Amino acid sequence: MKILGISGGFRQGYQDVSAALVIDGKVIAAAEEERFNRIKFSPGKLPILAVKNILEFAQLEMKDIDVLAFHGSTWGDDIYEKIREFYQGNFGYCPFIERHHHHDCHAASSYFASGFDVSLIITADNSGDGISLQIAIGKNGSFEVVDRFSRPNSFGLFYQMITQICGFTKDSDEYKVMGLSSWGDRKKYEFSDVLFFENGTIQLNQKFIKVPKPGEPSLHKDELAYTSLFEEKIKVKRRTNQSIITDEYKNLAASAQQRLEDVFCEMALFYLKKFKLNKICLAGGVALNCVLNQRLLNLTEVDDLFVQPSSSDAGISLGAAWISTQNRGVAPIKTQNTYLGLEYSSLSIENLLVNCGISYTKTENPAKEAALLIAEGKVIGWFQGRSEFGPRALGNRSILASPSIKGMQLFVNQKIKFRESFRPFAPSILEQDLAIYFEGKSTVSPYMTVTYNATDFAKESIPEVIHVDNTSRIQTVNKNDNALYFELLSELKRLTGHGVVMNTSFNLSHEPIVETPRDAIASFFASGLDVLFLGEFKIEK
Numbered sequence: 001m002k003i004l005g006i007s008g009g010f011r012q013g014y015q016d017v018s019a020a021l022v023i024d025g026k027v028i029a030a031a032e033e034e035r036f037n038r039i040k041f042s043p044g045k046l047p048i049l050a051v052k053n054i055l056e057f058a059q060l061e062m063k064d065i066d067v068l069a070f071h072g073s074t075w076g077d078d079i080y081e082k083i084r085e086f087y088q089g090n091f092g093y094c095p096f097i098e099r100h101h102h103h104d105c106h107a108a109s110s111y112f113a114s115g116f117d118v119s120l121i122i123t124a125d126n127s128g129d130g131i132s133l134q135i136a137i138g139k140n141g142s143f144e145v146v147d148r149f150s151r152p153n154s155f156g157l158f159y160q161m162i163t164q165i166c167g168f169t170k171d172s173d174e175y176k177v178m179g180l181s182s183w184g185d186r187k188k189y190e191f192s193d194v195l196f197f198e199n200g201t202i203q204l205n206q207k208f209i210k211v212p213k214p215g216e217p218s219l220h221k222d223e224l225a226y227t228s229l230f231e232e233k234i235k236v237k238r239r240t241n242q243s244i245i246t247d248e249y250k251n252l253a254a255s256a257q258q259r260l261e262d263v264f265c266e267m268a269l270f271y272l273k274k275f276k277l278n279k280i281c282l283a284g285g286v287a288l289n290c291v292l293n294q295r296l297l298n299l300t301e302v303d304d305l306f307v308q309p310s311s312s313d314a315g316i317s318l319g320a321a322w323i324s325t326q327n328r329g330v331a332p333i334k335t336q337n338t339y340l341g342l343e344y345s346s347l348s349i350e351n352l353l354v355n356c357g358i359s360y361t362k363t364e365n366p367a368k369e370a371a372l373l374i375a376e377g378k379v380i381g382w383f384q385g386r387s388e389f390g391p392r393a394l395g396n397r398s399i400l401a402s403p404s405i406k407g408m409q410l411f412v413n414q415k416i417k418f419r420e421s422f423r424p425f426a427p428s429i430l431e432q433d434l435a436i437y438f439e440g441k442s443t444v445s446p447y448m449t450v451t452y453n454a455t456d457f458a459k460e461s462i463p464e465v466i467h468v469d470n471t472s473r474i475q476t477v478n479k480n481d482n483a484l485y486f487e488l489l490s491e492l493k494r495l496t497g498h499g500v501v502m503n504t505s506f507n508l509s510h511e512p513i514v515e516t517p518r519d520a521i522a523s524f525f526a527s528g529l530d531v532l533f534l535g536e537f538k539i540e541k
Contacts, residue, residue: 001325001328002021002065003023003065003066003067003069004020004021004065004095004321005069005070005105005318006019006046006047006320007070007071007317008042009044009046010082012043013043013219014043014044015041015171016032016041016316017033017041017042017050017313017314018047018314018315018316018317019031019033019047019051020054020318020320021055021058021060022322023058025322025330025331025333027318027333027340028054029057029342030310030341031054031389031515032050032314035341035387035513035514037049038512038519039512040510040511041171043221047317052091057342061093065095066095067095067328068094068095068096068097068098069317071128071129071320072129073100073101073102074101074129074130075129080097083097100319100320100323100324101129101131102129102131102316103128103134103148104136104145104319104323105316105320105323106123106284106316107143107281107283108143108323109283109308109310109315110123110282111136111138112141112334113306113318113334113335114279114306114334116138116281116304116306117138117140117141118277118279119137119138119139119279120136120272120275121135121137121143121281122134122281122282123283123284124155124264124282124284124285124286125154125155125156126160126171126285127151127157128316130150131148132150132155133154133155134147137275138281142326146275147200147271152204152209154202155195155202155260156285156286157204157209158194158195158204158259159174159286159289160174161208161209161225162252164225164226165230165231165234165236165238165252167239167242167249169222171221174289175288177257179422179423179424180245180249180422181253181291182467182469183250183422184247184251186254187255187258188251188252188254189234189251189252189255190255193205195260196263197263197266197267200270208229208233209226210225224238236252245422257291260286260289264286264292265299269299273301279303280302280305281305281308282306283308283315284311285313288307288312290307290448290450291471293305294452294471297441297450304442305442307447309390309447309449310338311449312391314389314391336481337394337481338390338392339385339388339481339482341387341388342386343385343387348517349537352518353537353539358539359540360534360538360539361537362537366384366484366533366538367487367488367491368487368491370382370531370533371491371494372491373530374401374492375492377405377408378530379412379529379530380399381506381529381533382397382400383396383506383517383520383532383533383534384533384535387513392447392505393504393506393513394446394447394448394475395428395475396485397506397514398504398506399412399416399417399503399504399529400501400503401464401501402501403463403464403498403501404462404463404496407464409464409502411528412504415527415528416508416528417504417509417527418508424468424472425503426465426472426473426475426502427474427501427502427503429476429499429500430489430490431476431477432478433499433500434476436457436458437454437455437458437461437500438458439452439455440453444478445474446475448474448475449473450473451467451474452474453470453471454470454472461497462498465500465502489501508523508526517534520532524539525541
């Protein structure tokens with residue numbers, strides 16, 4: 001049974017467009033449209049290039065697909081014909097279309113990937129199919145919805161308001177607010193009358209937010225999500241000077257982060273106790289808040305936590321495909337990692353380099369050479385194997401640098417990523433060395449979805465990946481998940497004593513992560529990167 005899951009939509013409010021191919025329960029490939037069309041988030045689109053490339057990767061044609069799985073179960077029947085015309089017009093064929101609820105897709109993407117038998121499943125975002133928060137119970141390979149909360153009672157919408165006040169773009173820059181929150185006073189602003197959980201119900205005070213009427217689309221990214229009453233309450237106007245972030249915005253971010261954590265944890269504990277559960281699966285845009293996730297994991301009532309690595313709406317395609325798979329009596333098969341994108345052959349890379357007139361050398365051991373350059377203080381582009389599915393670069397489409405060299409965090413932010421200087425970088429670390437550098441309940445964290453507290457040794461030895469609040473959003477690496485990246489870290493440990501590297505996504509500011517070798521070359525020559533490793537080929541300036 002060949003199921004093609006897709007996410008997206010024909011309105012600007014639908015973004016994180018993606019496609020995922022599942023055959024007999026196994027994920028063959030999954031990729032985001034933005035990686036191919038180079039349009040960040042690809043708002044208002046359905047996947048074309050992602051579908052085309054995934055089918056080519058699997059050596060299939062659209063007519064080979066049995067089911068096209070989609071979200072939007074509340075969108076009305078007209079959507080069937082629109083999707084059918086879209087794919088018939090672009091591929092000459094459209095398979096049978098099956099729709100599922102937006103939050104069911106989120107839930108499936110996390111629960112079936114977690115490996116948990118019994119779990120609480122929380123999916124939270126701005127909204128999807130009119131719902132902003134869903135609670136479900138996973139058990140014995142299936143799940144049942146027990147509660148749903150409608151827009152505008154939304155954790156995601158609350159965080160959007162703060163994102164805009166701080167001068168960033170909603171539905172895009174919430175992660176910046178999370179990073180900024182560590183610089184502020186968490187008690188400076190009071191939001192208990194804005195967002196609260198009461199008598200088993202989540203509430204967002206509607207006098208502070210702008211609510212679209214029934215049937216209207218979500219607000220555009222540039223439309224303000226909050227009312228003048230909210231500005232009056234906090235006595236702060238939206239930041240318009242993009243070069244300066246004053247303490248009031250740092251304090252706003254910190255206080256909002258505190259309120260998000262307090263209310264979310266209160267809500268989670270309510271359901272954990274109600275259903276006598278001790279594990280949580282998370283998905284939806286709010287699940288990308290790794291600071292919140294650390295607090296959730298550290299609750300004494302929580303034994304384990306799984307966060308879908310592609311928790312944004314990109315994960316909808318995977319969840320939709322898995323639900324359609326299960327509906328046909330086939331059990332979804334847990335993914336072993338998130339390297340689900342495409343791979344490019346050495347021959348294709350070398351042909352590109354020759355055609356572009358780019359000088360290169362061929363290396364027998366790219367991991368060893370890269371580790372030596374990183375130890376010497378070079379910043380490298382690292383392009384290897386299959387691309388990651390989701391917003392985190394996990395060692396296949398990464399920019400790598402030494403976490404021990406003073407000033408490296410500021411240099412990479414300013415000269416390579418071209419982004420705000422307050423934003424931290426994450427460390428990739430040998431799994432077996434985790435306890436030396438970081439403290440956390442779980443001994444593995446392969447997807448950069450949870451922050452961990454740094455040990456005193458880490459603060460001294462790898463300071464460039466320790467945030468101002470003494471935490472890091474870590475990635476643990478083992479040989480089974482990524483042998484080449486593991487080799488690089490092992491060689492770095494031999495050279496420097498630390499099997500840790502600063503790892504950030506291979507992209508420049510406001511651009512998607514690189515997908516193809518051509519993308520990597522373009523970003524390399526447009527930034528301060530010193531060396532680029534494209535598979536076995538090394539390019540220097």
